Amino acid sequence: MKRLLIALMLLAVASPASAALTKSTAIDVIDAWQLVAEGTMVTGEPCSVSDSYESVLYIEVAPAEAGATTGSYVYVEVSYGDDDWTLLTGQPFKSTAATPGVSDVNEAITDANTVVDLTDAVAGNFDVPGRKWFIVEAVTANSETVRTKSHASDACTLASAVKNSHADTTVVIDLVDEWVVKIPMAVAYVRTSVYNTDTGQDAAFTTRISKVTALN
Numbered sequence: 001m002k003r004l005l006i007a008l009m010l011l012a013v014a015s016p017a018s019a020a021l022t023k024s025t026a027i028d029v030i031d032a033w034q035l036v037a038e039g040t041m042v043t044g045e046p047c048s049v050s051d052s053y054e055s056v057l058y059i060e061v062a063p064a065e066a067g068a069t070t071g072s073y074v075y076v077e078v079s080y081g082d083d084d085w086t087l088l089t090g091q092p093f094k095s096t097a098a099t100p101g102v103s104d105v106n107e108a109i110t111d112a113n114t115v116v117d118l119t120d121a122v123a124g125n126f127d128v129p130g131r132k133w134f135i136v137e138a139v140t141a142n143s144e145t146v147r148t149k150s151h152a153s154d155a156c157t158l159a160s161a162v163k164n165s166h167a168d169t170t171v172v173i174d175l176v177d178e179w180v181v182k183i184p185m186a187v188a189y190v191r192t193s194v195y196n197t198d199t200g201q202d203a204a205f206t207t208r209i210s211k212v213t214a215l216n
Helices: 002-019
Strands: 023-036 041-043 054-063 072-079 102-104 115-117 132-135 144-152 155-158 171-173 177-183 189-196 203-215
Touching (some): 023 041, 072 177, 072 203
Antiparallel strands (some): 023 203, 054 203, 115 155, 132 144
């Protein structure tokens, strides 16, 4: 009985220490938004996750031009080095084959704006709450995705403010595919490749990684 009491006291002392652990996280861009030309494949940058206890990969793919698209294949590969890659998910992801709605910005969007006026929000799905859409920039790295929170006619209120400024007449496309992929702890490197199956339309993609870099 005495030994049991001592063991319970030690457990009570040890428990708060375990509960007090906090994590340190870091989010890095691996591949800034870039074009995948029609009928081609782009191999993304390899990213080391050796400094991470747990890693989560975020992927976004969108059409970069108006018109019907046959979609893109997305290959998430892992490696113990920066070579000898193996497909993580067993098979590639496939983005949506569809004819997306297209419009353009009706008034310049300034940095941190939460309302975007479009020439025609209703023609596509830009006016649908929860719809994610792609703002296509000529310098592709400055492109971004946004999500509609509400709308009034052709003015869309966004769930979060834009990150970049966008000029009047900038094209917007109402189709974005996205995936969140957990990377096993034992993996050393990860990369993403995108094959645009369409022979007439460019696509675009971006990847980011979230890492748990410390437990304190």
